[in-house]
Amino acid sequence: MATPLEFTEAARERAAKILDRYPAEYRKSAVVPLLHLAQEEWGHVSPEAMACVARLIGCSPVKVAEIATFYPMFNREPVGEHVLAVCHTLPCALTGCGSVFDHLSEKLGIGLGETTADGRFTLRKSECLAACDRGPVLLVNRRLHTHVSPEKVDEILTELEKG
Amino acid sequence: MAAPLEILTAPLPAETDPGDIDAYMAGGGYGAVRKALKSMSQTELIEEINASGIKGRGGAGFSTGMKWNLCADRFPRYLCANADESEPGSFKDRHLLEAKPHQIIEGMIITSYALGINLGYIYIRGEFFQIIDQMEAALEDARKHGFLGADILGTGYDLELYVHPGAGAYICGEETGLIESLEGNRPYPRLKPPFFPAAIGLWGQPTIVNNVETMAQIATIVDMGAEAYKQIGSEDDTTGPRLFGLCGHVKKPGIYEYDSDVTLRELIYDAAGGIRDDNRLKGVIPGGISAPILTPEEIDTPMGFGALGKLGSMGGTGGIIVMDETTSMVDALLNASSFAAHESCGQCTPCREGVPWMNDILRRIRNGQGRDEDLDLLLDICKQIHGHTVCVFGQAPGVWPVRTILVKYWPEFRACIERKELVVPPLEESYLRPDQYEHIPPVPGNFRLKTEEADAAG
Numbered sequence: 031m032a033t034p035l036e037f038t039e040a041a042r043e044r045a046a047k048i049l050d051r052y053p054a055e056y057r058k059s060a061v062v063p064l065l066h067l068a069q070e071e072w073g074h075v076s077p078e079a080m081a082c083v084a085r086l087i088g089c090s091p092v093k094v095a096e097i098a099t100f101y102p103m104f105n106r107e108p109v110g111e112h113v114l115a116v117c118h119t120l121p122c123a124l125t126g127c128g129s130v131f132d133h134l135s136e137k138l139g140i141g142l143g144e145t146t147a148d149g150r151f152t153l154r155k156s157e158c159l160a161a162c163d164r165g166p167v168l169l170v171n172r173r174l175h176t177h178v179s180p181e182k183v184d185e186i187l188t189e190l191e192k193g
Numbered sequence: 194m195a196a197p198l199e200i201l202t203a204p205l206p207a208e209t210d211p212g213d214i215d216a217y218m219a220g221g222g223y224g225a226v227r228k229a230l231k232s233m234s235q236t237e238l239i240e241e242i243n244a245s246g247i248k249g250r251g252g253a254g255f256s257t258g259m260k261w262n263l264c265a266d267r268f269p270r271y272l273c274a275n276a277d278e279s280e281p282g283s284f285k286d287r288h289l290l291e292a293k294p295h296q297i298i299e300g301m302i303i304t305s306y307a308l309g310i311n312l313g314y315i316y317i318r319g320e321f322f323q324i325i326d327q328m329e330a331a332l333e334d335a336r337k338h339g340f341l342g343a344d345i346l347g348t349g350y351d352l353e354l355y356v357h358p359g360a361g362a363y364i365c366g367e368e369t370g371l372i373e374s375l376e377g378n379r380p381y382p383r384l385k386p387p388f389f390p391a392a393i394g395l396w397g398q399p400t401i402v403n404n405v406e407t408m409a410q411i412a413t414i415v416d417m418g419a420e421a422y423k424q425i426g427s428e429d430d431t432t433g434p435r436l437f438g439l440c441g442h443v444k445k446p447g448i449y450e451y452d453s454d455v456t457l458r459e460l461i462y463d464a465a466g467g468i469r470d471d472n473r474l475k476g477v478i479p480g481g482i483s484a485p486i487l488t489p490e491e492i493d494t495p496m497g498f499g500a501l502g503k504l505g506s507m508g509g510t511g512g513i514i515v516m517d518e519t520t521s522m523v524d525a526l527l528n529a530s531s532f533a534a535h536e537s538c539g540q541c542t543p544c545r546e547g548v549p550w551m552n553d554i555l556r557r558i559r560n561g562q563g564r565d566e567d568l569d570l571l572l573d574i575c576k577q578i579h580g581h582t583v584c585v586f587g588q589a590p591g592v593w594p595v596r597t598i599l600v601k602y603w604p605e606f607r608a609c610i611e612r613k614e615l616v617v618p619p620l621e622e623s624y625l626r627p628d629q630y631e632h633i634p635p636v637p638g639n640f641r642l643k644t645e646e647a648d649a650a651g
Binding site for chain 2: 058059061062087093097102104118119120121123158162163169173
């Protein structure tokens with residue numbers, strides 16, 4: 031049995047603020063924001079993290095698992111330090127996201143959904159990120175890069191290597 | 194030539210941070226809130242919105258005034274501003290969220306006040322990390338300035354607004370999916386009718402779900418007055434300014450503000466500078482991926498919800514995807530279909546099974562393994578999904594692109610199947626002219642007969 035996870039003191043304070051946004055009898059509404067918080071803490075949402083969120087809400091862990099398994103943004107396995115998601119929906123496809131993805135895949139030596147052996151990068155595709163006038167777009171962790179080309183990918187990767 | 198507008202896209206003073214409430218107020222910001230709360234009664238406000246004729250900007254073009262009027266006479270009521278912008282080709286909400294967060298908040302305050310709402314949420318899609326941070330800060334500033342919280346502007350009216358983040362699911366943009374998501378359930382849409390959210394919504398109470406652009410427009414209506422607002426555009430179609438987002442193969446992609454009388458041709462060739470490399474137009478999706486495609490002969494249409502509806506398409510979100518003559522429509526449709534297959538929430542069998550099935554068929558056509566019967570099979574699956582699901586997802590991004598791209602570009606799909614490879618025929622040979630087909634929605638058998646007759650005659 032894995033050791034139960036607990037939020038840090040700082041995260042617990044943020045969790046309390048999140049729960050305050052909803053009427054006391056509807057604490058379950060906080061499940062998605064709390065799962066985001068858990069993912070920020072631990073990088074992915076493990077069953078132990080789901081149990082931790084469930085304890086805060088006061089529901090059974092399976093109720094949290096039901097939600098965590100629905101949304102694509104929640105990682106259920108560990109991911110790389112940097113998650114790169116290339117938008118591949120029609121407007122970005124029309125402006126050349128294919129070459130961006132292929133270039134990233136070649137540079138990092140990994141395919142779709144894979145993580146580099148050193149645990150630095152995870153490569154994904156994303157559905158439309160609603161920045162179609164600035165395509166192709168690439169979401170790097172929390173930051174959106176626009177008008178991305180293979181050359182710009184090199185710059186972004188160099189910057190991430192430094193950081 | 195229609196003239197561009199600068200109402201929603203009015204630039205902020207140079208070097209201004211869009212989240213800066215002081216700069217926003219210096220430019221007259223929160224004047225609409227003051228006007229509404231200080232000088233208008235709830236009834237007057239609702240009448241004002243009714244009189245403006247505004248149609249919601251989320252995609253369906255449903256009358257906002259009517260939505261408000263349907264609100265059941267029970268309390269508490271809730272507000273949900275929908276910023277789950279995920280429709281491929283749409284980016285106007287992102288634009289407003291980035292550029293005018295306080296105008297959206299203004300609209301939310303006015304709407305809440307008009308309907309006696311004391312608690313509301315703005316549901317922002319999870320991938321909008323920077324926007325979520327900016328909106329949370331903007332709400333906090335509005336609270337500090339006395340526009341939120343208890344006893345707003347000394348009127349005795351209380352309101353709290355919060356951000357609620359999504360987590361990457363398109364279905365949460367559907368209003369009842371959004372409500373389920375906000376309740377902490379899987380976002381499976383609810384059956385409607387009989388009960389719309391205005392009767393039974395969030396936590397079982399009357400709830401108004403409005404798009405964030407609609408919220409910003411509400412502030413505009415109160416600002417300029419319904420009389421002036423409805424002079425923009427046409428009263429018998431769509432009133433008020435519109436945000437059109439042009440993307441794909443245009444020279445100058447971006448957000449352009451016009452009234453709804455502007456034509457699609459003017460938007461593509463004048464506003465957005467025409468097609469890249471001066472190529473010829475092959476097709477244009479006029480309102481987000483769900484909006485049925487228009488061929489080059491169909492672009493002299495005004496952009497009102499009604500006008501596009503008459504062409505068998507729809508105004509949708511105003512996200513316009515332009516494709517030039519080099520585009521493979523088989524590839525384009527496969528892409529649209531892959532999106533729908535990925536985003537189907539899985540609640541209803543026809544959509545969960547049918548949409549990925551269509552995706553498989555399109556993929557084999559694209560890979561040169563299409564079968565003679567595949568196009569009819571696709572139309573038949575469309576028929577089986579359409580109207581047989583709880584929400585409109587099954588038909589909107591699921592069926593409509595397949596049905597209309599397939600029918601209008603039938604010769605191109607046929608060429609791929611016959612030649613067993615992906616081909617992009619010359620533009621003239623790739624699509625049917627409006628007088629070459631009768632049925633959208635097509636009846637599979639009838640449609641095949643008609644093209645075969647055309648083939649035999651030609």
